[in-house]
Amino acid sequence: MNKNEFIAKIAADTDLKKADAEKFFDAFVANVKEVMASGDKLQIVGFGTFEAKERAEKEGVNPATGEKIKIAACKVPSFKPGKALKDELNK
16 A cells, blocks of 8 residues: 555545545654654554664675775664554454
8 A cells, every 4th residue: 555545545534535634644744753853752552652763883894895884873763563553463
């Protein structure tokens, strides 16, 4: 399912106009990004938790030359599913 199909499903399930469902979806995604970028986590009970995690600096290898390189520390997005979501998927 792609973004447009998902938005159409939200619109159909909520009796919203497709444009309104798209505004909701875009606002949701923007707010999740904002929360994670600020260092907070977003916990939706029954669904899961979105957060940014720190990845430490590490040493890697350039596959083309075999030369060792340093890979900089960075933040990566993380999603941990909640128990209710896991249970739903494993029915």
